[in-house]
Structures are given as structure tokens and as C-alpha cells.
Amino acid sequence: MLQPGIVLTLEPFEEIDKKEEYRCKVVDIEDGKLFIDYPVSIQTNRAVFLMEGMQLAVSFLDPAASSAVFLFRTEVIARVKKKIPMLVLQDPGLNQYVRIQRRKFVRVQKAIDTAVHFDGMPPFSSLTEDISAGGAAIVLPNSVQAEPGTEAIVYGVIPSQQAEPFYFEAKAELVRTHQDEKSGRCIGSFEFKDLPYTEQQILMRFCFEQQLRLRRKGLE
Known part of the structure; x- marks a missing residue:
């Protein structure tokens, strides 16, 4: 407590x-x-x-x-x-x-610049499909072959209108992969592991702000 x-x-x-x-x-x-x-x-x-x-x-x-x-x-x-x-x-x-x-953290659809580094593989840059304080769905290049359970380091940049962009680094685990029906892209769902408390709060706040912004625009 x-x-x-x-x-x-x-x-x-x-x-x-x-x-x-x-x-x-x-x-x-x-x-x-x-x-x-x-x-x-x-x-x-x-x-x-x-x-x-x-x-x-x-x-x-x-x-x-x-x-x-x-x-x-x-x-x-x-x-x-x-x-x-x-x-x-x-x-x-x-x-x-x-x-x-909260059974799950608030998740929002937002394209965030990311980089992913699977152990033993070259790192790659990508974008998120959605993100929360508990994890993110990230577009995976066709060249990446990783099984669920594979650990990675996820780097991300959270934009801010009031301050400098927030850069975070999170240990993560690939939970599952699926192919997006509309775009045909492969999406990997990652769960963040041991994310520091302060960074978790910043991500939670960002997601809440995005959700409120969508509501104001009448998109939800």
C-alpha cells in the first residue's frame, strides 16, 4: 500500500x-x-x-x-x-x-513510433496499432519470425502537447500474432514486463487523454 x-x-x-x-x-x-x-x-x-x-x-x-x-x-x-x-x-x-x-489497462488505437529488439535478432523500427500501460500491438515486418513467449525490448516515443516527447524502454513478451484482415499486416501483441511505476503512470495518462480526445471529437 x-x-x-x-x-x-x-x-x-x-x-x-x-x-x-x-x-x-x-x-x-x-x-x-x-x-x-x-x-x-x-x-x-x-x-x-x-x-x-x-x-x-x-x-x-x-x-x-x-x-x-x-x-x-x-x-x-x-x-x-x-x-x-x-x-x-x-x-x-x-x-x-x-x-x-482494472482487469485491463485502457487501450487506445494510436500509431506510436517504436523499435523492437528480439534477443538474437536485428532490431527493427515499426508503429503500434494500439497501446496501453500494459502492452502494445505492434506491426511486425514479414522478415520477423518469432514465436509467442519470445522476449523482447520495446522502445517507444510518446508525444506530448505540453512537454518534450517521452521516451520509454520496456521489457516485453510476445503474447500472440495475427494477420490484420484489412491491411494484411502481421500484428504482434506484446505484454510489458516490470515497467517502472512512473513510466506506467505516464502511459496510463497518455491513453486516458487520447480516449478523452476521441470522445470530444465524437468518434466514440
């Missing part, structure tokens, strides 16, 4: 519709209090000032159960300075955490 080093996403509780979000890390936990480093705005990548008494909605991904997101409500109760300046949040306790179980 919550422990030092876990990344939290914060939203002003009374202003959630504005989608203003901040990111921070848990530094310490003691006596029903969460000590966090100063939050940074996800939109601007700048440190933000949160006043004492401010009500927040907090979400985090449990590293021990990567398919579960936990949500809870809290407030800023103090500022302290130990080794670094920190904010103190009230920890409402486990019985106040709301668990959202």
Missing part, C-alpha cells in the same frame, strides 16, 4: 472539473500523516503552492497490485522542513481508500 517513494496524483477536490493535477512523492508516513515533497503541476511542470486546509482528491497505483488504482480524499494540514521542505497531508486510513479494480 502507501509507502515512501510512491507517486501521488493530486486534484483540488472542489475543482476537479478543471482537471488541474499535481504530482508528488510520498517522503514519509507517520501517525496518520503523509509527508510529501512539494507538488509539481502536471500541466506546467512547475512547483505549486497549496494552502493549509486545501481539500484534495488523491489517486495512486499500488505497486503490489498494478491493476488497482486507489482513491481517497485528504487535506493539507501543515508545512514542515526536515531534510527538504514538505507538505503534510492527512491520511484517512485504509478503510477510506476506494479501490478501483
Whole structure:
């Protein structure tokens, strides 16, 4: 559950519709209090000032159960300075955490520049058919002959409208292959293995943003 080093996403509780979000890390936990480093705005990548008494909605991904997101409500109760300046949040306790179980990560159809390196084979560049924080479907060249269960390293570039592109590297396993009926291309479905928590969150956010964008355009 919550422990030092876990990344939290914060939203002003009374202003959630504005989608203003901040990111921070848990530094310490003691006596029903969460000590966090100063939050940074996800939109601007700048440190933000949160006043004492401010009500927040907090979400985090449990590293021990990567398919579960936990949500809870809290407030800023103090500022302290130990080794670094920190904010103190009230920890409402486990019985106040709301668990959202996700059987699968949100997957979106999006062409992302990738490179794949199967062990013992030359690496190749390609595009994704779809992607999620748990894996990706990637176009495989005809020259690639790999069986399900084969391990690989997948490199990808996630575009961003607010910041520099995000580059990730993930250990992956080829789960299955199939031929696309429309294009005739061979598609390999990869499952990411041991993806770092921070990178997993960035991929989750990217997929959610893509999904919202499609809804706004009336494509879903």
C-alpha cells in the first residue's frame, strides 16, 4: 500500500472539473500523516503552492497490485522542513481508500513510433496499432519470425502537447500474432514486463487523454 517513494496524483477536490493535477512523492508516513515533497503541476511542470486546509482528491497505483488504482480524499494540514521542505497531508486510513479494480489497462488505437529488439535478432523500427500501460500491438515486418513467449525490448516515443516527447524502454513478451484482415499486416501483441511505476503512470495518462480526445471529437 502507501509507502515512501510512491507517486501521488493530486486534484483540488472542489475543482476537479478543471482537471488541474499535481504530482508528488510520498517522503514519509507517520501517525496518520503523509509527508510529501512539494507538488509539481502536471500541466506546467512547475512547483505549486497549496494552502493549509486545501481539500484534495488523491489517486495512486499500488505497486503490489498494478491493476488497482486507489482513491481517497485528504487535506493539507501543515508545512514542515526536515531534510527538504514538505507538505503534510492527512491520511484517512485504509478503510477510506476506494479501490478501483482494472482487469485491463485502457487501450487506445494510436500509431506510436517504436523499435523492437528480439534477443538474437536485428532490431527493427515499426508503429503500434494500439497501446496501453500494459502492452502494445505492434506491426511486425514479414522478415520477423518469432514465436509467442519470445522476449523482447520495446522502445517507444510518446508525444506530448505540453512537454518534450517521452521516451520509454520496456521489457516485453510476445503474447500472440495475427494477420490484420484489412491491411494484411502481421500484428504482434506484446505484454510489458516490470515497467517502472512512473513510466506506467505516464502511459496510463497518455491513453486516458487520447480516449478523452476521441470522445470530444465524437468518434466514440
